[in-house]
Amino acid sequence: MSPSTRAPLLGRGSWTETARIAAILRRETVGGALLLAAAALALIWANSPWGGAYEALRDIRVGPAALGLDLTLGTWAADGLLAVFFFVAGLELKREFVAGDLREPARAALPVAAAVGGMAVPALLFVLVNLGRDDGALRGWAIPSATDIAFALAVLAVISTHLPAALRTFLLTLAVVDDLRAILVIAVFYTDEL
Numbered sequence: 001m002s003p004s005t006r007a008p009l010l011g012r013g014s015w016t017e018t019a020r021i022a023a024i025l026r027r028e029t030v031g032g033a034l035l036l037a038a039a040a041l042a043l044i045w046a047n048s049p050w051g052g053a054y055e056a057l058r059d060i061r062v063g064p065a066a067l068g069l070d071l072t073l074g075t076w077a078a079d080g081l082l083a084v085f086f087f088v089a090g091l092e093l094k095r096e097f098v099a100g101d102l103r104e105p106a107r108a109a110l111p112v113a114a115a116v117g118g119m120a121v122p123a124l125l126f127v128l129v130n131l132g133r134d135d136g137a138l139r140g141w142a143i144p145s146a147t148d149i150a151f152a153l154a155v156l157a158v159i160s161t162h163l164p165a166a167l168r169t170f171l172l173t174l175a176v177v178d179d180l181r182a183i184l185v186i187a188v189f190y191t192d193e194l
Helices: 015-026 028-046 051-058 073-098 105-129 149-162 165-189
Strands: none
Touching (some): 073 165
């Protein structure tokens, strides 16, 4: 290959190579593994001697100020990316309720009941442990009631090849319903007005 026809180092590859890499990145296992690896890296970095650099990066403002979107990278991740994530998870759950395993109410009842129990039991334990305190600790009863759906689904994606489809659907429903109920608890009990 002559120097004038040589492909650039980071140029677009052939169609087959591009399609192969895109297929790999579309697999849930890869996304879940990347999320777990990024979370581990962030925890190590934030708690290392270079934690100040992590906080500085998190607090960089990005976006158009004229639209009120000059937000920090941390806010973009917490609000923007999680909104997209919940939208995608909600679409998958809707598909299960409309055309999948959960279209029959009897089959959907178990994961929904498990999600309610998964919220109520930790909240009750929190109340029992903090019942005698008068320092306002009881106000935090809802904190242990929610799982982190992103990490639950990431772990599920990483190990999903070894799980039956019915168990995967059960865990997805459990995680999403749990988080939706936690959002409802925050909206009802922790706001001055709706």
